[in-house]
Amino acid sequence: MFTASYIIAASQLFAFALGAPILSASPKQARSLVARTAYKVFGGDGTPAQGWPQESEWKSFEDLWSANVDTTLKSCSQFGQDNNSQEESDNIKKAIEEVAGTSGVKAEFILSIVLQESKGCVRAPTTNYGYDNPGLMQSFQGTHSCNPDGNGVVPCPYDSIKGMIEDGAGLNGDVGLKEGIAQAGSDDVSKYYKAARIYNSGSLVGDNLNVAIATRCYSTDVANRLIGWTDADSHDCDEATIGNVGAGAPSSAPAGPSDSGETTTPVDTTTPPPPAPAPATGGCSKNWTPVSGDNCSTSGVDFATFQSLNPSIDSNCANLQPGTSYCVAA
Secondary structure (H helix, E strand, C coil): CCCCCCCCCCCCCHHHHHCCCCCCCCHHHHHHHHCCCCCEECCCCCCHHHCCCCHHHCCCHHHHHHHHHHHHHCHHHHHCCCCCCHHHHHHHHHHHHHHHHHHCCCHHHHHHHHHHHHCCCCCCCCEECCCEECCCCCCCCCCCCCCCCCCCCCCCCHHHHHHHHHHHHCCCCCCCHHHHHHHHCCCCCHHHHHHHHHHHHCCCCCCCCCCCCCCCCHHHHHHHHHHCCCCCCCCCCCCCCHHHCCCCCCEECCCCCCCCCCCCCCCCCCCCCCCCCCCCCCCCCEEECCCCCCCHHHHCCCHHHHHHHCCCCCCCCCCCCCCCCEEEEC
């Protein structure tokens, strides 16, 4: 996981279904209406001018929770773990609301990342691509989990659930959604969509949020979640082609098969660690910035030297990030 908050929301949720906005709806009504929300693909830099949803188009936290609570209750089966109890899912909601108040990160945004990363499974396993990414939000080097060793903790205590949300929001370290929003450098709603990109891949590459080395559909998925799309609806984002989608009006997904409702897609585990720092001592006298298609050997120094100067690079150079500056001479 990573820092940042991005939201690539589509638009009309309940208004799409009924022709007028619904200010409040029962959980049953919310789920029924959200199921009619078509997935939309967004291209460009995350700004409304390039087709991304305004914050006014996001659904309320209560409506988004009502639409997705069923998903959280069956989300752990994808990992072979006991599914959430009703109390555990209720505690996710409670923790998100509390952490939103403490961190200043919007509850709707936190929820969208929880759903994107684990679908709300409190016993989500820890993934490792050089660094541990545990918990509900698969947070970079997070410190809280209810599945630290492959054996899920039942029940998952509230303190652990809240801790996982705090890790992802950025309250227990210098990497998280709060930092991603700040790093986005925007004052408009695009800061959330950019933050989502940063959280997933560690950096922004150019002016297209769908260009990255991690999950290319990530920001578009998050944006759709914010406007009411759920996993039960058809998904129309192709990882192989989304990077070619430019700015403009979002495209509606064509009719297609819906997910069965059973969460079988693995948790997102593609997030690399943050950009590598310069050497701890001696400074850095020369830097190199890779472009798409480069690898560590393209840097002009042998791999052992490159890795020693950039400690966050893993042993396979799998987390090299185009557009990021690396040290090649101390």
